[in-house]
Amino acid sequence: MSSNSKFSLNNSSIDPEEALIVDRIFTAVMEQRLAPKTKLSEPKLCETFGVGRMRVRRALLLLAAQGIVDLQSNRGAYVACPTPTEAEEVFAARELVEESIVRKMAASPDESKLAALRDHVKQEDQARVDADRSELIRLSGEFHVELAKAHGNSVLTKMLRELVTRSSLIVGIFGVNRGVTCPDDEHTRILDAISAGDGDAAAGLAAHHLRHISEGLDLSQHRKKDDDLTAILGSA
Amino acid sequence: MSSNSKFSLNNSSIDPEEALIVDRIFTAVMEQRLAPKTKLSEPKLCETFGVGRMRVRRALLLLAAQGIVDLQSNRGAYVACPTPTEAEEVFAARELVEESIVRKMAASPDESKLAALRDHVKQEDQARVDADRSELIRLSGEFHVELAKAHGNSVLTKMLRELVTRSSLIVGIFGVNRGVTCPDDEHTRILDAISAGDGDAAAGLAAHHLRHISEGLDLSQHRKKDDDLTAILGSA
DNA sequence: CAGCCTTTGATTGTTAACGATCAGTGTCAA
DNA sequence: TTGACACTGATCGTTAACAATCAAAGGCTG
Numbered sequence: 200m201s202s203n204s205k206f207s208l209n210n211s212s213i214d215p216e217e218a219l220i221v222d223r224i225f226t227a228v229m230e231q232r233l234a235p236k237t238k239l240s241e242p243k244l245c246e247t248f249g250v251g252r253m254r255v256r257r258a259l260l261l262l263a264a265q266g267i268v269d270l271q272s273n274r275g276a277y278v279a280c281p282t283p284t285e286a287e288e289v290f291a292a293r294e295l296v297e298e299s300i301v302r303k304m305a306a307s308p309d310e311s312k313l314a315a316l317r318d319h320v321k322q323e324d325q326a327r328v329d330a331d332r333s334e335l336i337r338l339s340g341e342f343h344v345e346l347a348k349a350h351g352n353s354v355l356t357k358m359l360r361e362l363v364t365r366s367s368l369i370v371g372i373f374g375v376n377r378g379v380t381c382p383d384d385e386h387t388r389i390l391d392a393i394s395a396g397d398g399d400a401a402a403g404l405a406a407h408h409l410r411h412i413s414e415g416l417d418l419s420q421h422r423k424k425d426d427d428l429t430a431i432l433g434s435a
Numbered sequence: 436m437s438s439n440s441k442f443s444l445n446n447s448s449i450d451p452e453e454a455l456i457v458d459r460i461f462t463a464v465m466e467q468r469l470a471p472k473t474k475l476s477e478p479k480l481c482e483t484f485g486v487g488r489m490r491v492r493r494a495l496l497l498l499a500a501q502g503i504v505d506l507q508s509n510r511g512a513y514v515a516c517p518t519p520t521e522a523e524e525v526f527a528a529r530e531l532v533e534e535s536i537v538r539k540m541a542a543s544p545d546e547s548k549l550a551a552l553r554d555h556v557k558q559e560d561q562a563r564v565d566a567d568r569s570e571l572i573r574l575s576g577e578f579h580v581e582l583a584k585a586h587g588n589s590v591l592t593k594m595l596r597e598l599v600t601r602s603s604l605i606v607g608i609f610g611v612n613r614g615v616t617c618p619d620d621e622h623t624r625i626l627d628a629i630s631a632g633d634g635d636a637a638a639g640l641a642a643h644h645l646r647h648i649s650e651g652l653d654l655s656q657h658r659k660k661d662d663d664l665t666a667i668l669g670s671a
Numbered sequence: 672c673a674g675c676c677t678t679t680g681a682t683t684g685t686t687a688a689c690g691a692t693c694a695g696t697g698t699c700a701a
Numbered sequence: 702t703t704g705a706c707a708c709t710g711a712t713c714g715t716t717a718a719c720a721a722t723c724a725a726a727g728g729c730t731g
Contacts, residue, residue, distance in 0.1 A: 510694090681725100
């Protein structure tokens with residue numbers, strides 16, 4: 200049911216096995232099952248995915264290029280641990296991009312696509328009542344990506360996916376009460392504003408929504424974890 | 436004098452040699468000295484940069500992740516050839532991002548940073564009178580990156596750099612009169628609007644500027660080239 | 672007992688050789 | 702003459718072994 204994300208890296212058709220590894224780690228980070236500072240040792244990943252070292256190595260390089268993984272020379276790969284500054288920049292970038300996206304969407308509302316988004320929100324609600332933490336976190340983040348996808352610009356979509364994933368990392372580090380991901384019905388209200396063609400309201404709600412998340416962060420404490428690994432990446 | 440760009444890939448310190456290769460190809464594409472569809476064969480790049488095959492390979496992968504290079508299985512690496520759809524998306528994304536950036540900058544103008552940008556425009560003028568085509572193209576594109584840098588968000592800056600470079604590719608393919616890159620004084624007018632604190636005007640000028648470029652494209656004809664190579668990447 | 676040094680084990684980075692695939696060329700037959 | 706087929710050369714993808722580096726454990730000395 201999960202991971203329909205189909206991580207296509209450009210038109211350039213990267214090897215499917217490689218894309219799979221990247222996607223696995225990607226979603227694992229998105230679902231906050233891979234905590235920052237977690238070591239991603241090559242041998243472990245090799246046996247986890249049953250592939251050669253080269254594939255793992257290239258996947259890690261791709262993840263590093265997206266800021267998801269931190270490659271330290273002669274020391275291995277670790278899940279990235281964004282700095283407070285980086286955290287602010289990511290959320291500022293999201294605010295800037297998402298505000299404009301929803302405003303443009305409100306300028307010419309497409310009801311069919313909005314229906315799909317409402318469906319997505321329903322899945323979120325379902326995960327909420329099921330108390331499926333991972334699923335809820337993933338869906339909450341993916342909503343914003345789906346928003347960009349509905350806007351129809353794949354370049355922007357890719358950018359936003361990167362930003363959203365990094366946000367998951369940030370919330371994982373600095374979040375005080377990580378249980379509350381996207382508070383209740385804010386997503387629905389954004390969709391309503393778009394549907395009503397009220398661009399300013401939609402933009403305001405989107406900005407407020409992001410501020411609501413970023414203000415729930417305490418940019419001082421860190422936490423680290425380096426457990427399990429092979430069990431984490433096995434699911435989905 | 437050129438290539439002060441210091442292509443730092445995240446905080447994650449990638450090998451300097453590798454970054455150098457990426458940066459070389461990056462700027463070569465930006466200056467439109469590497470045409471789309473140009474083959475980047477591994478042996479050629481190896482002897483050009485005097486490094487092993489692995490470095491070249493990783494550099495190509497990084498470039499592919501940014502949409503600059505197209506990796507075709509068992510066929511080699513080529514400078515990417517964006518489709519018309521991709522071209523529209525890139526310019527739409529730029530419009531969305533740059534509009535917001537200049538608007539925010541106008542909200543709280545920083546004269547010292549604006550002075551640096553005016554200095555940059557002066558360099559453009561100098562290159563224009565010198566008829567230094569490559570330098571002018573590079574500076575014209577880099578102006579937009581500097582704009583993002585002046586805004587102070589490194590995440591956005593990195594994104595915009597990617598978009599600007601892709602724009603160079605697009606103009607290289609679809610541009611009818613490639614000589615005219617950024618028409619005359621539009622950059623200055625944007626800076627003036629920011630300095631005056633007129634956000635709407637600045638955003639409008641930025642959008643107009645980008646539309647001016649994208650409307651100068653003919654999204655039907657293609658051209659290809661596969662010449663020299665080792666001479667192109669030697670400079671800078 | 673504490674601190675420093677050495678050693679050891681594991682993990683990463685690099686290189687080289689091998690196998691697979693593709694584009695171009697030449698030949699043969701219709 | 703033209704089309705298809707096989708061959709060849711080169712390039713790419715992969716694997717495996719080697720070298721370099723680092724972190725932790727253990728022992729030595731003050």
